[in-house]
Amino acid sequence: xxxLVQSGAEMKKPGAxxxxxxxxxxxxxxxxxxxxxxxxxxxxxEWMGLINPTGRNTNYAQKFQGRVTMTRDTxxxxxxxxxxxxxSDDTAVYYCARDISDATSSWxxxxxxxGTLVTVSS
Amino acid sequence: SSELTQDPAVSVALGQTVRITxxxxxxxxxxxSWYQQKPGQAPVLVIYGKNNRPSGTPDRFxxxxxxxxxxxxxxxxxxxxxxxxxxxSRDRSANRWVFGGGTKLTVL
Numbered sequence: 001x002x003x004l005v006q007s008g009a010e011m012k013k014p015g016a017x018x019x020x021x022x023x024x025x026x027x028x029x030x031x032x033x034x035x036x037x038x039x040x041x042x043x044x045x046e047w048m049g050l051i052n053p054t055g056r057n058t059n060y061a062q063k064f065q066g067r068v069t070m071t072r073d074t075x076x077x078x079x080x081x082x083x084x085x086x087x088s089d090d091t092a093v094y095y096c097a098r099d100i101s102d103a104t105s106s107w108x109x110x111x112x113x114x115g116t117l118v119t120v121s122s
Numbered sequence: 123s124s125e126l127t128q129d130p131a132v133s134v135a136l137g138q139t140v141r142i143t144x145x146x147x148x149x150x151x152x153x154x155s156w157y158q159q160k161p162g163q164a165p166v167l168v169i170y171g172k173n174n175r176p177s178g179t180p181d182r183f184x185x186x187x188x189x190x191x192x193x194x195x196x197x198x199x200x201x202x203x204x205x206x207x208x209x210x211s212r213d214r215s216a217n218r219w220v221f222g223g224g225t226k227l228t229v230l
Contacts, residue, residue, distance in 0.1 A: 035219065044224040045157075045165065045208050061218060095164060107212050107219065108155035108170035115164050 002026040004096055004113035011119045017084040020116045022096030029077040030054065033099035035109060036070060036081045038092040046092075050099065051079060086120045093117050126154070126209055126222035133228040134199045142194045144209030144222045154192035154209040156185060159224075165208065169194055196227075204229045 007021040022034065036048040048068060049060035055072030069082045079096055094116045097109035126146040134140035144154055153172060157165035167176050169185035182200070186193045192211075196203055209222040 037221075044206075045159075045210075045221040047210075047219045047221060050219070059217060097165075100170075102171065104153065104171060105151060105212075106153040106155070106171040107210075108167055109157070109165075109210065110167040110170075110176060112164040112166070 002098070002111055004098065004111055006094075006096060006113040006116045009117040009119070011121065012086050014087055014120055014122055016086050016120075017082060018086060018118050019080055019082040020094050020096075020118070022079045022081070022113050024077045024079070024098070027098075030074055034070075034072070034079045035097050035099055036068075037095045037097060037109075037112075039095070039115075040089070040092040043092075048081070048094075083118075086118075088120050091118065091120045126211060126220050128207075128209060128222040128225045130223065131226045131228070133230055134196070135230050136201065137198055139195065139197045140199055140227065142196075142207050142225045142227065144192045144194075144211075145190055146211065146213075146220070146222075147190055148211045148213040148215075148220065149187065149190050149192050151214055152212045153187060154185070154211045156183075156192075156194045157208045157210065158203075159206045159208065168207075199227075199229050201229050203227060 003025050005023045010018050030053045033050050035050045051058050051070040058070050071080045096113040101107045156169040158168045159165040168179045173185045182197045184195045207225045
């Protein structure tokens with residue numbers, strides 16, 4: 001079955017970087033974009049950006065420009081999201097989610113990874 | 123920029139019908155998709171496209187669209203439908219994707 005499995009929880013100090021992985025299985029990895037979404041404690045979902053099927057192009061939310069890097073390893077069907085210069089308000093659960101779209105102006109995310117908790121604290 | 127606006131909280135009596143709405147300019151050109159999230163769990167897709175349900179979504183869930191508003195309707199709400207619901211769409215003008223702020227559904 002289609003599955004996204006993310007790396008485990010991380011605890012980081014302010015100013016550090018974190019790299020979260022998302023390993024895909026059950027589908028042709030190079031046919032789909034991957035999005036990254038985060039959710040701070042008690043808050044809603046926030047779109048961070050995406051990487052294209054080949055891994056050559058990315059599109060980041062303006063809020064994260066300059067701090068986020070999304071990469072793809074097609075040989076292992078794994079996507080990565082690295083966030084640098086971490087602050088306490090980056091404490092959140094980070095999700096990867098597979099993009100699907102059709103010809104009718106519709107985009108959706110399915111499935112989602114299980115989430116990775118990143119805690120930023122001194 | 124285009125944002126998606128949802129009511130923060132909605133309640134429904136067990137077995138009754140509830141509609142959760144999502145408003146935004148991007149919805150004039152792109153369909154919304156809808157996600158259910160229960161505490162401590164990842165979001166799960168429940169409606170996509172014009173009105174499509176993934177396998178596993180009960181048929182009491184349906185979607186509709188009119189102008190700048192997308193709606194998720196639950197006909198005959200069940201206790202297990204109590205959750206947070208998020209809409210999601212593409213903002214073509216800014217080449218980004220956006221989520222609504224989420225609606226907390228309480229089943230009474």
